[in-house]
Amino acid sequence: MKTSILSLGLLPSLSLAQVVFDGTFRYDRVNCPTASVTFTPNRQSATIIFPAYEVNTAPGQQDQGCDVFFQLLWPVGCTNLIVTNDISGSVSIDPLVKARVTRTYDVQDGTPRTFTFTTTFPDNGLSFPLRDTFSTNRTNPDAGNARRELAIRGRLNLSNFSQGQAGSLRVSSYTVNLASGAC
Numbered sequence: 001m002k003t004s005i006l007s008l009g010l011l012p013s014l015s016l017a018q019v020v021f022d023g024t025f026r027y028d029r030v031n032c033p034t035a036s037v038t039f040t041p042n043r044q045s046a047t048i049i050f051p052a053y054e055v056n057t058a059p060g061q062q063d064q065g066c067d068v069f070f071q072l073l074w075p076v077g078c079t080n081l082i083v084t085n086d087i088s089g090s091v092s093i094d095p096l097v098k099a100r101v102t103r104t105y106d107v108q109d110g111t112p113r114t115f116t117f118t119t120t121f122p123d124n125g126l127s128f129p130l131r132d133t134f135s136t137n138r139t140n141p142d143a144g145n146a147r148r149e150l151a152i153r154g155r156l157n158l159s160n161f162s163q164g165q166a167g168s169l170r171v172s173s174y175t176v177n178l179a180s181g182a183c
Helices: 002-008
Strands: 019-027 036-039 047-054 063-074 082-091 098-109 111-121 126-133 146-159 167-180
Touching: 019 036, 047 063, 047 111, 047 146, 063 167, 082 098, 082 146, 098 126, 098 167, 111 126, 111 167
Parallel strands: none
Antiparallel strands: 019 063, 036 047, 047 167, 063 146, 082 126, 082 167, 098 111, 098 146
16 A cells, blocks of 8 residues: 555655655756666665766767756654765776766755765776765754755766777766655
């Protein structure tokens, strides 16, 4: 029965002990590649699979952005939201090419909060894991369970290459985990 309640969007009326995903996911279909998402049964983790989120040194393909959005259910009295995002991908670059992955997280938790992480790859590598962790340190001031949005604005960039230099940068997945303080 919980599965049908989640699919009907009635979860806000339940008593929650953690901040959870409500099962809603959307992304910028113009700039993002096709993506798929899966949620764990407890709705505290989501994995986004990108089959083709990449940039290379071909003309016009040195920069790629992708914004994804989740709706969160924030129970009354939860004191803190901790978000961890594990990112996997690969980079293949010639010596003069620089690859950069920037992630900006916007959390609407009463007062908008923004967290930005940038990773630059100056050397060639086969694959990478990245981990971003941040804490909002906020309490839900509403009388009931609140809906809040978590936006992840990703940007892939290749730069500093000259004629004949090659490079590619690919992100294959995000795994976003939620944890919250006492509720």
